[in-house]
Amino acid sequence: MPSCRTLRFERNANTRSGLRLSKAKEIMSDSDSKLIHVESGPPPEEHELQLVVPVATSNSEIPSLDSTPKLSKRNSSERSLPLRSYSKWSPTEQGATLVWRDLCVYTNVGGSGRGMKRIINNSTGAIQPGTLMALMGSSGSGKTTLMSTLAFRQPAGTVVQGDILINGRRIGPFMHRISGYVYQDDLFIGSLTVLEHLNFMAHLRLDRRVSREERRLIINELLERTGLLSAAQTRIGSGDDKKVLSGGERKRLAFAVELLNNPVILFCDEPTTGLDSFSAQQLVATLYELAQKGTTILCTIHQPSSQLFDNFNNVMLLADGRVAFTGSPQHALSFFANHGYYCPEAYNPADFLIGVLATDPGYEQASQRSAQHLCDQFAVSSAAKQRDMLVNLEIHMAQTGNFPYDTEVESFRGVPWYKRFHVVWLRATLTLFRDPTIQWMRFVQKIAMAFIIGACFAGTTVPNQLGVQAVQGAVFIMISENTYHPMYSVLNLFPQGFPLFMRETRSGLYSTAQYYIANILALLPGMIIEPFLFVTICYWLTGLRSTFYAFGITAICVVLVMNVATACGCFFSTAFNSVPLAMAYLVPLDYIFMITSGIFIQISSLPVAFWWTQFLSWMLYANETMTIAQWSGVQNITCFEESADLPCFHTGQDVLDKYSFNEDNVARNLLALVGLFFGFHLLGYYCLWRRARKV
Secondary structure, eight states: OOOGGOOOOOOOOHHHHHHHHHHHHHHOOOOOOOOOOOOOOOOTTTEEOOOOOOOOOOOOSSSSGGOOOOOOOOGGGEEEEEOOOOSSOOOOHHHHOOOEEEEEEEOOOSSSSOOEEEEEEEEEEEOOOEEEEEEESTTTSEEEEHHHTTTTTTOOTOEEEEEEEEETTTOTTHHHEEEEEEEEEEEOOOOOBBBHHHHHHHHHHTTTOOOOHHHHHHHHHHHHHTTOGGGGGGOOTTOOOOOSSSSHHHHHHHHHHHHHTOOOOOESSSTTOOHHHHHHHHHHHHHHHHTTOOOOOOEEEOOOHHHTTTTEEEEEEEEEEEEEEOOOOHHOOOOHHHHTTOTTTTSOOOHHHHHHHHHTTOHHHHHHHHHHHHHHHHHTSSSHHHHHHHHHHHHHHHHHHHSSSHHHHHTTOOOOHHHHHHHHHHHHHHHHHHOOOTHHHHHHHHHHHHHHHHHHHHTOSSSSSSHHHHHHHHHHHHHHHHTHHHHHTTTHHHHHHHHHHHHHHHTSOOOOHHHHHHHHHHHHHHHHHHHHHHHHHHHHHOOOOOOHHHHHHHHHHHHHHHHHHHHHHHHHHSSSSHHHHHHHHHHHHHHHHHHSSSSSSSSGGGGGGGGGGGGGGGGHHHHHHHHHHTTTOOOOOOOOOOOOSSSSSHHHHHHHHHHOOGGGGHHHHHHHHHHHHHHHHHHHHHHHHHHHOOO
16 A cells, blocks of 8 residues: 555645545555554553543554644643542532443434434544533534534434433433533524523523522622623623624623533533634633533534634544544544644644545545545544443443432422513513514504594594494404504514524423413513503594493403404414415405405305304404494484485494394404404414424
């Protein structure tokens, strides 16, 4: 086989592709198997497990460490850790040792469960307390999938095969409590301040026995540790806001939230993405300090600088879902150099390692063969054998040990359901009050419309033939004004907050029912005050029937109409993924409800095919009830001229008969409106619950 020492890594993409192509040919043409010699290190001390990853093979095959870039000594994984006690399961006291063996992860790419793609391919690994491990690889290598699976936060529909254990126990929902997970994209409610957000999260995450004073001290300590104390009263904001948190501060806030419950293991998905070099260095330095205190940290990172890369104790390299190397960064460079890939002087080691495993456009097969060859070589290396020794020990102790698992998990007392609900409701209410586009502007608009409508109908609702048309027109306007705008204004309510909702429910902070009901109850005060103010102004300006009964029935109907319309909007908001798609189905339905409202066509003359629509039309129920309130008992409608072609209305009963309305249907109509309110919300909750299960 030609000597690998003649090969050199070039920065030019074409040259690197040519190197991989020639290297792949050598791999394919090699007919001799290469023996990997394992050099045993010194015997471990009593009660200690030595995790030294030797670079050893024969001296003729190992390049001198002088030929590779020097890294800080704190990268070294050659450190002794006390042998963990197996008498009890206590990650809080003993630290978290996470191991996985023969792990395969499949995701659904067909959308209906027919097409499954393997993302992780027989991955085996281990990470011990006090370790800051970087999970690296090119785009599409499976970094995020592997980490989310290890954290028990994989998306719905993911199929996981293999063993994943933490301190000898198979992972489960308890991982949400003992671990933290910092996502790549930061999701917050922009109207809250930093202190309010941490306070809400503390109420949801901490043990119920934590006192108010202890909770305050924990939050203040986290604000100091993350450098957010001066920004405690600053609104988080969104991307379009000014004078809010910067990108680095938002990332530090995300870390502060995950550190609330003092996790024993922390997962970070590309935490430095979008940060400048100084902020990224500060963030990784904070992670290193946490690891020094015993926290186990696994971090996916994409193209870190040399200075950032210097902070990691261990590195795991992935290529097409397979493990290409696990060990210290220094040993990674030695391993790659041993197989013909030398990192040039003054070149970023992280870029070099990722570049070797990346797929070059135009040379896909050659790149994949060379990467798979490195995976095969590592699988039979001494470093892999050291890793397998620890993994097999953990699995063996898990199978043969007899100690209680649930002692530490059961000692945690979660927040009662009613307190979780109260926190979610309070947060939703605070968001509504601080967002003028949601509540306050609607109040102003509704009051303005009440004055405009009242002014248009003022003096027209007199008890004569022309007044009948004016009264019915005013009733219909009051119904339609409280139907269409409220219904369409909430279409974006759940799609806008769905990503944050999914993230928090997966973390076990609250349930789908608590989230949905809390948001509806947060809207409810506005849904009562707003239509009542509208009808109070509009009713008396219009000059409708001046009795307390007529006004009361009208006010109740208008309030119910707005709430039913909002419930219908919430149903469509949860049933579809986007607002345009929801509107595409909602607009035709609105026309049907409007036509069957009783104004444009007599209900008794509806075609058989559309007879059922009257039972879903809240506009019909409200119109009939409000019309009865205006004309019931009226006996003196003035008729100036009557003919066979244009008969007059002499009494209120004549008006009711004209529209096929029945005075006995008042109670039925009000109950129907209440039933539609709860029915639409039940459908909305079901659609939200169903979407949450699928994602």
